[in-house]
Amino acid sequence: MERQVAYYMVECERPVWKSLCEKFKSNVTGLGVPFFRQCEAVAEQEFVRFCETNNIAARRKVLLEYTGRGTLESAYYYLSVRDTGEYAQDFIELRCGGAGPGMCWNGAKQVRKVTVTDGMARMLDANEIVVKNYPIFPRTYVVTSRLVERMLSLHFRGIAFIPCLQQGSDYSEDERSFDFESDRLSAAAKYFQMVIRERAPGKPSIGNLLDASACPRCGSLNVVDGSTEDEFQSSDLSDADFQWVADISTTNKGPQHLMGQIAIISQRALRFFLDGRIRGLKQYLTAPPIKYRAAQIVDAH
Numbered sequence: 001m002e003r004q005v006a007y008y009m010v011e012c013e014r015p016v017w018k019s020l021c022e023k024f025k026s027n028v029t030g031l032g033v034p035f036f037r038q039c040e041a042v043a044e045q046e047f048v049r050f051c052e053t054n055n056i057a058a059r060r061k062v063l064l065e066y067t068g069r070g071t072l073e074s075a076y077y078y079l080s081v082r083d084t085g086e087y088a089q090d091f092i093e094l095r096c097g098g099a100g101p102g103m104c105w106n107g108a109k110q111v112r113k114v115t116v117t118d119g120m121a122r123m124l125d126a127n128e129i130v131v132k133n134y135p136i137f138p139r140t141y142v143v144t145s146r147l148v149e150r151m152l153s154l155h156f157r158g159i160a161f162i163p164c165l166q167q168g169s170d171y172s173e174d175e176r177s178f179d180f181e182s183d184r185l186s187a188a189a190k191y192f193q194m195v196i197r198e199r200a201p202g203k204p205s206i207g208n209l210l211d212a213s214a215c216p217r218c219g220s221l222n223v224v225d226g227s228t229e230d231e232f233q234s235s236d237l238s239d240a241d242f243q244w245v246a247d248i249s250t251t252n253k254g255p256q257h258l259m260g261q262i263a264i265i266s267q268r269a270l271r272f273f274l275d276g277r278i279r280g281l282k283q284y285l286t287a288p289p290i291k292y293r294a295a296q297i298v299d300a301h
């Protein structure tokens, strides 16, 4: 079953906020985000009235959630995977070098294969798929050889599997290189990087760009706040089972490039992960709580 979840960004004084939280206790997350599921329209109307009466500025956005139960109704979903909790990224070369306090991954290039540490290996054995915390571009998913076999037999489109290196093993300089293909490594590897090759043909719209942190050098955006959540036209996505998005369109600031990469998967791919009870899949968001996020395609019928 899929449903809309509306959530609000509110600005108000502390005492009013306190009474809002008390009044709408079950609809405010621990992080202070008021949210209302589609079936809670009455509570939401009450919330809107409360905001009007108390002069609270409240901005509404909507996400589409698959609850994990019943039929999958959307064509595409966001891929959300447990992270490895480590930030090593010696397998890429950064190209921009901008971005004040953080760093900029725009144009970063993978030059070496990923090395799976013992800690990552333990995580992978339990979860089948994980994502490295860094880099945010290119997003680096790692999977077990078991999962690769099953995915290959289903001929998912848009991905390739590159064998990972294992900590403590010896490799030649060629073998370490990302582009170097080696039958020996492919046969021996217990873990593979799942590379999403397909780039989505279009860009979702976020309405007006209201706020963002941008790299001071190349201008690519990191944290983005639009007047709406991502809205796709059906032509923005290809029929691949895995694809990535790193561009958005905005009404007030034209097209914008994102520093990170968003992975979108087909309904068939999500079904595969769910039916296989793949533990590496994780809840998309906690505030508001969204189990699996569906891509909102505004011209779909």
Ligand SMILES: [Zn+2]
Binding pocket: 096, 097, 098, 099, 104, 105, 106, 215, 216, 217, 218, 219, 220
């Ligand atoms: Zn940059």
